[in-house]
Amino acid sequence: MISVLLTGCSSHLQANAASGMAVHDDCKLRFLDLKAKRTFRFIVFKIEEKQKQVIVEKLGEPADSYEDFTASLPADECRYAVYDFDYVTEDNCQKSRIVFVAWSPDTARVRSKMIYASSKDRFKRELDGIQIELQATDPTEMGLDVIRSRSN
Template sequence: MANAASGMAVHDDCKLTFLELKTKRTHRFIVFKIEEKQKQVVVEKVGEPTQSYEDFAESLPADECRYAVYDFDFVTEENCQKSRIFFIAWSPDTARVRSKMIYASSKDRFKRELDGIQIELQATDPTEMELDVIKSRAN
C-alpha cells in the first residue's frame, strides 16, 4: 500500500525482518533504504546479534539518507537487563535535498508499519546518534 504523501510502499521483507529483530532477536540492527525507482522501502543491510553499535553506525552511508532500527541492550541503575528498540531517521546534511524530502515525507507511515519501536531519533550527523545519546535516551 503506497503512502499518499510520498507514494512509497513498504516491502514485506521490512516488516518480517523487523519482527525477527523484535521477537527472536536474530538481528542487532536493520538498515532500510528507499528504492526511488520501485517507490518502496526495502531492507538494505542486517546486522548480526554479535555486531556492535560502531558496526551499525559505520553501515550508514555518509551522504545518503536511510531509516534504521537498532536493538539496544543495557543495564539499568537497578541492575536489570533491558532492551530498547530505536528507530533512527538518518538524514545527513550532505544528502541530496530530494532524498531528504522523500525520507522525511515517508517516515511516519513507514514507522507505523514497524510495530514495537520504543524510541525515535532524528540524526543529521554522526554526533547526534553517538552511543552516549542512545544510552541517555534509553533510560
C-alpha cells in the first residue's frame, strides 16, 4: 500500500540525483507556456528547502518590463529565473531569446548559494529551449546591455 502511494507522488516530482532537489511539474508547464504561447514575460523559481523541490514563485505578465523582472528577484536570496527577451537586430528583424538567470546575490546565505549552485544544471536541463545563461550576483551582471551583447 505504501509503495503505491509513493509511486503516485513521484509523477509530480523528479528528483535531482546530485542535490536531492526535485523539480515540480508546474515549473516545466509554465516554462512551456512562456516558450510556446508567450503567456508570461518571465518566471521566477524558488527552491523550497523543506520540501526539497523547485517551485514557481512568480509569473510575469506579457506586458511586464525588464525592470519588473529584476524587481521580482529578492535582494538577499537566491533564485532561478527565465526571461523572454525581445529585441530588434541591426537588420531590423524582431527576435526573441529565452534567458536563464541563476541569481545568487552576495548577501544570500552560504547554504542557499550552495544548494542553488549544485541544483542549477539539472534544473536547467528540465527547461528545454534556454538560449542564454547568466550567473548574476548583482543586477549589473544581468543588465539589458549584457543580454543584448549575448543575443547576437
